[in-house]
Amino acid sequence: MSPGRSTHAPVRDRYPSRVGGDAGLGDRLDPVVWGDADGPLSPADVERFDRYGFLVVPELVPAGVVEGCMDDFARLAGEATPQDPLAIYEPDSDELRSLFDVHRTSDVYAALVRRPELLGVARQLLADDVYIHQSRINVKRAYTGRSFPWHSDFETWHVEDGMPAMRAVSCSIALTDNHPWNGQLLLIAGSHRTYLSFPGSTPEDNHLTSLRKQSYGVPTAAQLDVLAEDGTVEQFTGPPGSVCFFDCNTMHGSPDNISPVPRTNLFFVYNALANALVEPFGTDVPRPNHIADRSFEPLG
Numbered sequence: 001m002s003p004g005r006s007t008h009a010p011v012r013d014r015y016p017s018r019v020g021g022d023a024g025l026g027d028r029l030d031p032v033v034w035g036d037a038d039g040p041l042s043p044a045d046v047e048r049f050d051r052y053g054f055l056v057v058p059e060l061v062p063a064g065v066v067e068g069c070m071d072d073f074a075r076l077a078g079e080a081t082p083q084d085p086l087a088i089y090e091p092d093s094d095e096l097r098s099l100f101d102v103h104r105t106s107d108v109y110a111a112l113v114r115r116p117e118l119l120g121v122a123r124q125l126l127a128d129d130v131y132i133h134q135s136r137i138n139v140k141r142a143y144t145g146r147s148f149p150w151h152s153d154f155e156t157w158h159v160e161d162g163m164p165a166m167r168a169v170s171c172s173i174a175l176t177d178n179h180p181w182n183g184q185l186l187l188i189a190g191s192h193r194t195y196l197s198f199p200g201s202t203p204e205d206n207h208l209t210s211l212r213k214q215s216y217g218v219p220t221a222a223q224l225d226v227l228a229e230d231g232t233v234e235q236f237t238g239p240p241g242s243v244c245f246f247d248c249n250t251m252h253g254s255p256d257n258i259s260p261v262p263r264t265n266l267f268f269v270y271n272a273l274a275n276a277l278v279e280p281f282g283t284d285v286p287r288p289n290h291i292a293d294r295s296f297e298p299l300g
Ligand code: 6CS
Pocket: 134, 148, 151, 152, 153, 156, 157, 210, 211, 214
């Protein structure tokens, strides 16, 4: 060992993106389902998740729990101010778009991330202890709720947060009706098996604008065409309490809500403890804890 040199091996970048290379299209290098751990999902549902990269479970969260969530959302939204880093506003107005870190700011959401019907699924698919990488409420107001462009969450979490491997699962939980016309989540089935990478690099403090309107890590039409050749566009709809579990690399997005019916969804990201964040792979400064948690406290 040479004197003065760290023995701590840096984690190799297996998914380079926004590090000065070309746009690319590569294979996923990680499993989707990380073992045959026990859990609430049937073998057929695990197989569906593995094949398509997502799974919708209607009315999984009980109605009483959803009501409690909506009540606490009203409180949190009422307290939010533009100075509050946890509150993100729409790109073209001063209306609320997202509220971050809700599992820390609310006892109701702290209890919800630990409910076995969610936590059990995350542990089953990832075959490890898990912690919350990110939590947020996404608000899509009637008429003016704005879209999210197509993206893979993992690409951002890898480049900007230092998430080493594709070993995280997201869940979107409907707190209101998700119709096919009020800004519903769209996913490309099977897209989780391909990794899209991007040229260029990421500006410092990208997160101060990206959460209002993402512009780095957004695929071109040509890249999306490749994913859409192999997989259909599917949607998450359902009554309150319905949940869409999706792999961290599944290509997804959602359109504007121009309907008269608001749509509010909760978003929790469970990451495997073995996949805890390292230094970001494409930026110098990690994003703050309320966007990408670095305390790695296992749940349950
Ligand atoms: O930045 C994030 O963590 C998440 N937000 C956006 C708008 N895109 C990437 C990722 O889903």
